[in-house]
Amino acid sequence: MKRAFADIPEGQIHYRIEGSGDPVLLLHAAVTSSDEYTRVIPYLSKTYCAIAMDFLGNGDSDPTSYPYQIPDYARTVVNFMDSLGIKKASVVSHSIGNMVAVELATTWPDRVNKLAVCGLAILPKPGEGIPLNDPPDFTSVVEIKPDGSHLMEWWRRAAMWGDPLDIVEERVLEYIKGGPRGEEIHWAGRDYNWKVKLPLIDCPMLVLSATKTPFYSGTDKLKKLLPKAKFAIIENGSISVDRVMPKEFAEAILGFLSEWVA
Numbered sequence: 001m002k003r004a005f006a007d008i009p010e011g012q013i014h015y016r017i018e019g020s021g022d023p024v025l026l027l028h029a030a031v032t033s034s035d036e037y038t039r040v041i042p043y044l045s046k047t048y049c050a051i052a053m054d055f056l057g058n059g060d061s062d063p064t065s066y067p068y069q070i071p072d073y074a075r076t077v078v079n080f081m082d083s084l085g086i087k088k089a090s091v092v093s094h095s096i097g098n099m100v101a102v103e104l105a106t107t108w109p110d111r112v113n114k115l116a117v118c119g120l121a122i123l124p125k126p127g128e129g130i131p132l133n134d135p136p137d138f139t140s141v142v143e144i145k146p147d148g149s150h151l152m153e154w155w156r157r158a159a160m161w162g163d164p165l166d167i168v169e170e171r172v173l174e175y176i177k178g179g180p181r182g183e184e185i186h187w188a189g190r191d192y193n194w195k196v197k198l199p200l201i202d203c204p205m206l207v208l209s210a211t212k213t214p215f216y217s218g219t220d221k222l223k224k225l226l227p228k229a230k231f232a233i234i235e236n237g238s239i240s241v242d243r244v245m246p247k248e249f250a251e252a253i254l255g256f257l258s259e260w261v262a
Contacts, residue, residue: 011062019045033059122218210237
């Protein structure tokens, strides 16, 4: 798997790439990075050219020059595709990456072949499904402290979903790289009204859900919003399903991509 940097007008984008064939672009969750897909890419790259980018302000990409909104992140994706000479790609996204993917598919529909989203966040109501373990300070600014105690806060946030220890450690490194501004992408996602955009999506679409996430209870609501979309369920999948169950995640994506003819 190759790692490289692409120059776009807003700065340098770090990315991972492997395989050949039609491009599949992978968009990560908030305060993570392209590392989120390192276990998935080897499966996808057997058939496709799999490319995972770090959003600006995340991973090893440059920081943003101001607090970006979702349309800003989508614009950088287009510029990233241009820098690699990609005219059109299938897009796979997770969590906040879904917001960017929806904006991309509706504002630049000619750039998206097929769209697969995982974990569209319709929040559970009280008493419905798995409670959202989301304390009020979950996305607040973490102040860098001389005694290093801020590192424990990043560990707490990384560990709150009950992932295996090696994945928690990966997530802590991503929080460190994001720094005090890392949560800005979370805030941008909360400001974005993606439900209004959903009916405008015209490309083939897969909605992937994992049963052990707080958002799984909203699957039926999503089916009403997206009557033409294909749905797939990963049993026992956690909020980090692409890291914890990469084979199952990749198989769902590959099945969808092979089923639809562009």
